[in-house]
Amino acid sequence: MELFGFGPHLMIDGYHAASEKLEDAALLEDILRDLPRAIDMTVVLPPAVTEYQGLTEDDSGYTGVVIIAESHIAIHTFPRRGFVSVDIFSCKEFDAQHALNYLVEKLDIGRYDTHFINRGKEFPKDLSVVEKILSGEREYLAARLA
Structure with a gap:
């Protein structure tokens, strides 16, 4: 299904992840090579x-990024906290559930929160869709302000 705007942005906050995996730079590099x-x-x-050193050991970890033709994928880990933050931003649709499942398995994520948004809602892929969305928002705002 083609969504409006520039493209989807999946954000994952992973908790209770395997600390040894979050501090494995080779594994993170493999993930960034294979996930795209x-x-x-x-x-x-x-x-x-x-690797980066935070103000405390708990805030230290690894950051990784891969530039894709469609945008980027970034991973930030905090091994001592068992926390990982992942962003997948693309100008084309992708299987967000597959990406989430892949990361949960590879990093042994125990619990996670996700946020999924479409960025650039006025990006002119299909102007008729943009016009409908903006018209609806304007009608809603006008009714609320009246």
């Missing part, structure tokens, strides 16, 4: 993963 293929995206720059 798993959701039919095109890697244009190889994955980059780097």
